[in-house]
Amino acid sequence: MSRLKNVAHLPPKGWNSWDCYGASVTEDEVLGNAEYMAKHLLPHGWEYVVVDIQWYEPTARSSIYNAFAPLEMDGHARLMPAVNRFPSAAGGKGFAPLGEKIHAMGLKFGIHMMRGIPRQAVHANTPILGTNRTARDIAANNICPWNSDMYGVNPAADGAQAYYDSLFALYASWGVDFVKVDDIATSRLYPFFREEIEMLRLAIDRCGRDMVLSLSPGPAPLEHAAALKQNANMWRMTDDYWDKWHYLKGMFERCAKWWPLVGDHGWPDCDMLPLGHIGIRSVDGNWPHPWEPLGANNRQTRFTRDEQRTMMVLWTIFRSPMFFGGELRDNDDWTLALLTDPLLVEMHREIRKSWPEGSGNKDVVIWRAEGVSADYVARFNIGEVPVEGIPPHGVILERVVK
Amino acid sequence: MSRLKNVAHLPPKGWNSWDCYGASVTEDEVLGNAEYMAKHLLPHGWEYVVVDIQWYEPTARSSIYNAFAPLEMDGHARLMPAVNRFPSAAGGKGFAPLGEKIHAMGLKFGIHMMRGIPRQAVHANTPILGTNRTARDIAANNICPWNSDMYGVNPAADGAQAYYDSLFALYASWGVDFVKVDDIATSRLYPFFREEIEMLRLAIDRCGRDMVLSLSPGPAPLEHAAALKQNANMWRMTDDYWDKWHYLKGMFERCAKWWPLVGDHGWPDCDMLPLGHIGIRSVDGNWPHPWEPLGANNRQTRFTRDEQRTMMVLWTIFRSPMFFGGELRDNDDWTLALLTDPLLVEMHREIRKSWPEGSGNKDVVIWRAEGVSADYVARFNIGEVPVEGIPPHGVILERVVK
Amino acid sequence: MSRLKNVAHLPPKGWNSWDCYGASVTEDEVLGNAEYMAKHLLPHGWEYVVVDIQWYEPTARSSIYNAFAPLEMDGHARLMPAVNRFPSAAGGKGFAPLGEKIHAMGLKFGIHMMRGIPRQAVHANTPILGTNRTARDIAANNICPWNSDMYGVNPAADGAQAYYDSLFALYASWGVDFVKVDDIATSRLYPFFREEIEMLRLAIDRCGRDMVLSLSPGPAPLEHAAALKQNANMWRMTDDYWDKWHYLKGMFERCAKWWPLVGDHGWPDCDMLPLGHIGIRSVDGNWPHPWEPLGANNRQTRFTRDEQRTMMVLWTIFRSPMFFGGELRDNDDWTLALLTDPLLVEMHREIRKSWPEGSGNKDVVIWRAEGVSADYVARFNIGEVPVEGIPPHGVILERVVK
């Protein structure tokens, strides 16, 4: 029986470490943000705390990957938290202690993983747990183009499913509630990874614990929307998103393409919210200057308040998952108010259906939503001058009692 | 206000002249099939009678187009029924008399049209009704690759929408209930014709009469599913479909891609049902021998009874529109029984949601559906040998009371 | 026997009406430029006078095509010069009188033609000379995407070759020495038109007169270089070229791809030289403002003197055909000196082989050539600051005695 619909009744909301800490977040930082969330955001539906990529890489210090760097790994090709960054993982305990603490706050715990099997396991020919197979037997000679940690897994190989099962058994033992799987929703090198997605689905269904399955990066191919809906709870419909207006403007077009696929425990994903204090150790999102020194990106979001509100309204009315990307503890009052805006919180909970409508003006985009007890209309101005009373890059949101 | 959701509450069912008569059907043949439908099929939900392509081409005699042939046209670039084929159209009455007769039987009347404006109108520079523009002003220098009748219409041209409005005003006056627009859902030469689709939508919304909007040919691009759902009631998800197993087998893959887009007055279309007596004057569907003489294709459907039933169950459980393509008056009892099968008729009416499921056997495809008062499970064998009690190319269908 | 190698022993040099007069040149203008060429340029190897597109369109007045405009045509689907523009063509004499005058000056006469058969001939079903076929029998339902004059010709149709033969018989009777065939070297809609190119080749070989065959537009596909070399004397390796630095800079990359294909009566073509007084009635080449009023483009070339010299050296050392695009009679002394520069004239005549070389500096491009009695080295600076003594956008050219 699939666990797909045991979770994600609504678009998931939470925090993710990428936009502020890149590949280098530490246990203290995770816990600090969790505490903030438990105190300020949980009553408003924010509940997931997600540790993003390379928690197994001891030398990670930004969002730049150290090519071919050795990774922390157990004897069965399963990556383990780097103890220098996650001290509670010492003694082989993995993320279990961290998961427990997060659960104790009433929150849910999420981790990132890459499609595939560590390349170092393949070169070391590590045995696969519960089989008489080794990493070389199940590895596929395909790679992620932007990260050198993993090989793919060959779906036809004996031991392949057992490998993914062994990963999720471990994650279940850690209390993981949410898995963001990367290098799988789109690939610039290979066809759609349908079979690895199906292996992940099966591994979750077998692991003894419900978990949200989130697929990255994007844009996921609309052509394969049916397979995404059958296996995952959310998938990126966009490449990495950052705090520049052109990214936000582009999202209107993506939402206009994906809205018929929204709902029923499956949520096309507009990517994280680069709000508040970001770029602390991440150096992404600053194109075309990725080579700037660490700290050069350390900033408050570059979005104006109108743009921030436009983003929150669009994500909410479209029903995208929402993961705050900033250091929560540095939020100012305005930002906190935005995250806890009662109308947005209501809309997240109440909307059952939404769609865009033409407006006769190419700069005015209208979205309508039907909720349980009210309807909602958002009128966005994506142009550069005020129009129909809406400021440029701004939005007017209305609640209509039925 | 859009008329989109005034129609097609269920997937439309009816008859279409293409599979038996190609581009050459006559008034008598249309009426004969309508009478049969009224008598035998209407109580089972079959209601549309559709005259397919080139009713304006006096010399059409098969499914082969006479390249650059002169067409019957009024003084405003609007094609008119060829009187030698549709005698009741004499005196400029168009399809009004035929529409009336079909309505009198309790049925609905449909016609085919091509995207664009007749090339002969452009060369004659015909005026556009209700404007001071001419055909050359609004024509776009783009063409259908497989038929030489029309140029496209330039959406940016003054008079373009007025032209489409004038077409649908005429069709409304004829009592048209269903329009199959061709050369528009996919193109092998040009990008997606979103703007011409939007002009069609607007023309229907303004014409004073509800009409089902059906788009051909296929495969329509899944990438543009949202635009299809916002403007049309059905669209072809496949190229022309004929009575060979490989076409039917291929449809399982297409249904597996499109199922999340089914419903809410928008129906991905598996194309017509090439059943019963077909190929009477059509010479298509016989590839690779399209050059065979007229009459060489005259046949009973080549599908076996298992295949026919498989097709009917798949179209029904997927919720495709269903248009019978054979000469209805030549149906044998078995074929009539298939079209009026009580369980299939119930499923068409009752299903609210359906989806495919993996089966662990690549030859066994399972579809499940939820209905108002019962659920349904269809287990198809798409392989060449019996499996799990299902004959090759066959299906076992179950009704499960909730 | 092919006439391919009877002509174009060197890259052809001449004048073409497009850059100054667009589709609207007149007889007087052609003759005026011819006289200038005979007097000033012929001794330096410039010899072809080419009337570009739409000499058969009476209402042409710029470089913008009047969509679907009626064309001057004889009774056999052959386009004829518009007498209001070419008075000597009156009485059905076509271009024969103009050709004669040009020959009398010691020059050679060229005309433009489009691939295919006039659409108006197809709609009128005009007979094809010397056959019992008509335009509809041989027309192919394919079109040029940027001009509405013609349909393609179906190579498999009986009468197709006869049609092209009838065209070239007419052109031979006019004394045509050079044919620029358009809509054939590349297409944005269709695969490579190999068969129409072969029909053209055969028609020339049969017509009784040697003619240079030039194919447009570009970029011609390098993938089909062999077919180009077997059938044509020159073909465009670039889309339309104008007097902006980015076009000229881009040509270095194209030359670097095509140089091994240069020679033996086949010349990859860098397109016309937009020098001197251009844009007189052409409104092209001013992107992104094509809508500007007639006359707005009327200008001296926007190229600086360094850029003009860079262009002339590159065209010469690469061995491109060279067709001056400006109104010759308005040349200043500097421009005339450029066209008659003794070293460039020598290089055009003497070079047997040339190729680019890496330079260790991405802004410095080196070309070397071997001539009969000397070698040549050109060092181009394609960057924005002086380097190695070469000004930005400039060139240093050396002659090395062997």
Next chain:
Amino acid sequence: MSRLKNVAHLPPKGWNSWDCYGASVTEDEVLGNAEYMAKHLLPHGWEYVVVDIQWYEPTARSSIYNAFAPLEMDGHARLMPAVNRFPSAAGGKGFAPLGEKIHAMGLKFGIHMMRGIPRQAVHANTPILGTNRTARDIAANNICPWNSDMYGVNPAADGAQAYYDSLFALYASWGVDFVKVDDIATSRLYPFFREEIEMLRLAIDRCGRDMVLSLSPGPAPLEHAAALKQNANMWRMTDDYWDKWHYLKGMFERCAKWWPLVGDHGWPDCDMLPLGHIGIRSVDGNWPHPWEPLGANNRQTRFTRDEQRTMMVLWTIFRSPMFFGGELRDNDDWTLALLTDPLLVEMHREIRKSWPEGSGNKDVVIWRAEGVSADYVARFNIGEVPVEGIPPHGVILERVVK
């Protein structure tokens, strides 16, 4: 100064181990074939003896690669001959002793190499000779899709050129005369590897020894023909070629596309000649049955004698490199006679230029060649019935004294 034109004055001819021994040839086998060549073929222009892929893989036993297998490597990321297969390589002598023996026979010695740096060196972070860099510093995260031995080399990395230089310094010390570089002429995953090709060229130019540079696999992109001609002596214009008629028939089309690029020390390559006794330990070339047990492919060439002759004539008149793929010692008299046919040997030496011609019959392909003292005409029948006196799949070759 480039060594490009110091070699390959004529299309290279020789023997290659792939078609008979796959990735598993041994020293004895190489020497045995060399001795045969020296005795029987050298006087007829056959001179290169080439050890194909994976001479550094101790466990290779067929043409199937053992995924992720450990490779024999020195301390500087340079692969070394597996001593169990090449005993003379013991003691770190590499291929020097084998090279010497081959030279002593009057022959030339060739080896295969893959683009890039061994993955195992990257994971071990091996130092790069003559630099303070390591394998991780210069590796590019790109891979060959069909073999798991190597990563690419990052052309922008400090140490990258030094690595390739260190490889060719070693090969020069071994007496290598010919290098077949693989995974570089085409890629199914990545754009054209222009920069790695340029690094190879430079490494050869610096290494102190002339070497033929041969690039594989194919089809190399015609779009990049200029870059190929500037850097390499031969490049594959086809994917792997085997002894089935459809491969040979397809080569006519490839030759028709590439002939203008033939000559001047650069030779488009039709791939090896699968003649005589092949498939001894190779299991390729038997698609669609690659899984058949070792030995199942052990065979005499499947080509008929007409086909063998057709192939030899086409390769010769087109001027392809020619590498015999069978076990030479098992040649019968007929095969030896074919390889030493005086007319073919003369043509290889004498032809200066060749090209295909149309024949009016789609089954008859004509090639003409101009030689120093004679011309040649080959008339091939690529159809299935005799035509114009030529047997099906056969050829008639004529020598025409000028």
